[in-house]
Amino acid sequence: MKRREFEVVFIGSGVAASTVAKTILENNRLASILILDAGPKVAARDRRSWWDYLVLDRRPYDYCYDQKGENKSAGKTEWSFDDGRVSMYGGSTVHWGGWCRRFKPEDFEVYSRTGTRADWPICYDTLEPYYCRAEEYLSVCGDDSEDWVKRSMPYPRPPFPWTAPDGEMIAAFEKLGIKPGKLPIARYRKCMTTGTCKYCPFGARFSGQIALDELLADGRHTNLEVLHNTPAARLKGSSKRRMECVEYLDARTGERCEAYATTIVACAGSYETPKLLQSSTSRFWENGIGNDHDLVGRFISSHPFLIVTGERGDNAEEWFQEFDFPTLMSRTYDTPELQADGGKIFLFKDRTQPNVDIAALMIQGKSRPEVDKPVRAKRTQEIQAFLDDRGRFENRVSALPAPNRFGLPQTQIDFTRPPEFQNLIAKRLDLMEKIILAMDYKVTRKAVRTQSGHHMTSTCRMGKRPEDGVVDENLRVHGTDNLFVCSNAVFPTGSAVNPTLTLTAMSMRLGDYLNAEVA
Amino acid sequence: MTEILGGEYSNTKVSAGLLPGDIQQLTAYEMEMLWRLFQEIGRTRSDSLNIRSEWLEFVEAKTSVAPSYTGEYSNAVSCAAELLRMYGDPEGYRRLLLDHGMAPDASPLTRIAHCKTYVVNEFIRVQVAKEGFKSWKGSNYKGYIGGSLYNRKPRARVAEPLIRIAEAEGE
Numbered sequence: 001m002k003r004r005e006f007e008v009v010f011i012g013s014g015v016a017a018s019t020v021a022k023t024i025l026e027n028n029r030l031a032s033i034l035i036l037d038a039g040p041k042v043a044a045r046d047r048r049s050w051w052d053y054l055v056l057d058r059r060p061y062d063y064c065y066d067q068k069g070e071n072k073s074a075g076k077t078e079w080s081f082d083d084g085r086v087s088m089y090g091g092s093t094v095h096w097g098g099w100c101r102r103f104k105p106e107d108f109e110v111y112s113r114t115g116t117r118a119d120w121p122i123c124y125d126t127l128e129p130y131y132c133r134a135e136e137y138l139s140v141c142g143d144d145s146e147d148w149v150k151r152s153m154p155y156p157r158p159p160f161p162w163t164a165p166d167g168e169m170i171a172a173f174e175k176l177g178i179k180p181g182k183l184p185i186a187r188y189r190k191c192m193t194t195g196t197c198k199y200c201p202f203g204a205r206f207s208g209q210i211a212l213d214e215l216l217a218d219g220r221h222t223n224l225e226v227l228h229n230t231p232a233a234r235l236k237g238s239s240k241r242r243m244e245c246v247e248y249l250d251a252r253t254g255e256r257c258e259a260y261a262t263t264i265v266a267c268a269g270s271y272e273t274p275k276l277l278q279s280s281t282s283r284f285w286e287n288g289i290g291n292d293h294d295l296v297g298r299f300i301s302s303h304p305f306l307i308v309t310g311e312r313g314d315n316a317e318e319w320f321q322e323f324d325f326p327t328l329m330s331r332t333y334d335t336p337e338l339q340a341d342g343g344k345i346f347l348f349k350d351r352t353q354p355n356v357d358i359a360a361l362m363i364q365g366k367s368r369p370e371v372d373k374p375v376r377a378k379r380t381q382e383i384q385a386f387l388d389d390r391g392r393f394e395n396r397v398s399a400l401p402a403p404n405r406f407g408l409p410q411t412q413i414d415f416t417r418p419p420e421f422q423n424l425i426a427k428r429l430d431l432m433e434k435i436i437l438a439m440d441y442k443v444t445r446k447a448v449r450t451q452s453g454h455h456m457t458s459t460c461r462m463g464k465r466p467e468d469g470v471v472d473e474n475l476r477v478h479g480t481d482n483l484f485v486c487s488n489a490v491f492p493t494g495s496a497v498n499p500t501l502t503l504t505a506m507s508m509r510l511g512d513y514l515n516a517e518v519a
Numbered sequence: 520m521t522e523i524l525g526g527e528y529s530n531t532k533v534s535a536g537l538l539p540g541d542i543q544q545l546t547a548y549e550m551e552m553l554w555r556l557f558q559e560i561g562r563t564r565s566d567s568l569n570i571r572s573e574w575l576e577f578v579e580a581k582t583s584v585a586p587s588y589t590g591e592y593s594n595a596v597s598c599a600a601e602l603l604r605m606y607g608d609p610e611g612y613r614r615l616l617l618d619h620g621m622a623p624d625a626s627p628l629t630r631i632a633h634c635k636t637y638v639v640n641e642f643i644r645v646q647v648a649k650e651g652f653k654s655w656k657g658s659n660y661k662g663y664i665g666g667s668l669y670n671r672k673p674r675a676r677v678a679e680p681l682i683r684i685a686e687a688e689g690e
Contacts, residue, residue, distance in 0.1 A: 047580045055641040163677060164677060193659055362616075363644075365618065
């Protein structure tokens with residue numbers, strides 16, 4: 001078996017690996033680092049790919065999504081694998097929206113406040129300086145006048161404005177005592193609001209791929225290496241505490257390889273990281289690494305996605321949504337009171353409506369008057385929300401024996417919602433319905449989407465003791481000296497908002513910790 | 520019922536996949552014919568035509584990188600020529616764009632269907648995204664590159680100033 005040696009080996013190449021690696025390289029430009037990713041490299045900023053996305057709605061990385069038949073939903077609640085993650089160089093940041101909301105202090109104290117789930121071993125104040133750094137790094141465009149959560153630094157960029165169709169919903173918010181806010185969103189200065197954010201022609205939104213490409217292009221980092229198409233098979237240790245290497249497959253040659261390292265960081269997301277730990281059985285770890293208390297892969301938590309749609313019988317202003325992301329949001333229902341009442345929600349206006357596909361009508365052969373008619377005939381708007389989820393021990397991710405297209409084991413999700421979940425959903429949808437009614441729109445849809453793993457967390461959760469979690473407050477796997485996990489998987493609980501900003505902050509904190517450990 | 524569009528050439532049966540053309544280049548005449556077709560899309564429905572450089576970049580991207588559309592573009596020029604011979608100018612274009620009788624999702628199994636699916640439909644998307652949407656009062660659209668976000672002029676139509684709750688509470 002081919003053997004190579006490094007100081008740090010990362011498994012995964014998304015926001016976590018790229019951010020930790022960058023933090024290490026800023027401290028030691030010559031650090032010997034290997035980054036492994038199971039997926040392929042898809043060219044970024046390629047003009048032909050961008051045009052094809054624009055005219056055919058076809059992204060060059062579509063084949064890197066989970067596909068039908070590759071995974072199994074085994075619980076009583078259906079779990080969708082569609083569009084949830086991207087297995088490629090850069091990870092799911094290649095397709096992320098860039099929404100950057102901080103967690104709130106109560107999100108770190110769930111058990112203390114509600115008697116359910118878990119507390120984080122760190123608090124908001126610990127993470128606050130890292131949130132500031134992460135916002136700078138990701139180039140978050142936000143509103144400094146907001147006061148949803150305490151901040152010590154302003155946003156690095158001004159916010160995107162509310163769009164014209166937001167105005168109606170803002171008025172409804174005000175009638176109901178809901179405070180409107182501008183969605184903080186990660187875009188670099190070069191953003192030209194093309195609305196093609198899922199494949200930006202300029203690289204104007206952070207992705208792990210762009211971040212790593214920049215590090216690789218920087219001539220100072222001569223010992224940084226990234227390998228694509230290299231699924232990690234297992235971790236091997238020389239003792240219970242000491243991890244020695246990552247065994248991986250070079251899928252381009254079929255060769256089995258070992259990457260030895262002083263430090264190993266698993267950054268493979270909330271699906272693959274627990275599966276890798278579970279698969280790494282040995283005489284030291286009979287149930288998989290870090291799994292002596294059967295916590296690896298447990299407590300799956302992911303946002304239920306709530307929607308209420310409304311319609312009115314004209315669109316005289318010919319409004320359509322002119323950005324490909326929401327600009328209006330509110331955290332009025334993202335509060336400790338609703339947390340205690342079963343779950344908070346983060347409200348935002350749908351990023352796609354109102355909209356009529358003018359080009360599709362023209363393709364059908366419609367004349368100008370025939371296109372104008374549906375454009376002006378009605379207007380649809382939708383209020384959406386993420387619900388703060390409650391992870392349960394019974395809900396689990398595990399590996400199936402067969403491999404997927406990238407050479408990783410297929411995934412099984414055992415996921416079941418408790419009966420009381422529907423009551424909670426109904427209460428929250430009622431709150432949202434009031435907004436649509438206050439706009440004088442007719443409600444046409446009130447629903448929760450099929451559960452998926454877009455924002456999945458908690459499958460290798462942090463805990464002060466091995467009985468409470470898989471990793472400690474420094475993200476080191478309990479019972480090991482040199483194995484770390486950096487992923488949404490370490491969040492003991494989720495929150496009502498997107499997790500990526502918090503993961504970026506956690507990654508910077510881990511980078512600092514590893515730098516201090518080396519020092 | 521719409522009559523069959525075009526003549527013998529246009530209705531020749533072909534397979535649904537991209538027509539071959541990798542080894543040839545478009546002639547200057549073919550490029551001008553394609554540009555005329557693109558202009559007609561704007562003339563029939565949405566007016567804006569001031570985007571030749573972006574259209575050229577689109578055609579360059581579609582013909583210089585695999586899978587090449589060169590064969591499709593050559594075919595579209597031949598179809599358009601036949602339509603103009605049969606129906607005159609601009610009636611030939613009008614029929615192709617407005618009275619084609621082709622279902623948008625049908626598999627393209629004739630030369631005229633290829634022209635519609637691979638060329639006209641994609642040109643329509645480019646035309647609307649790059650300029651045409653403006654005739655529906657919009658300031659921004661998917662695919663539109665209007666300049667930096669930090670221009671003084673907002674990139675999209677924005678909401679009117681509103682009284683914030685916090686201000687109202689302070690009154």
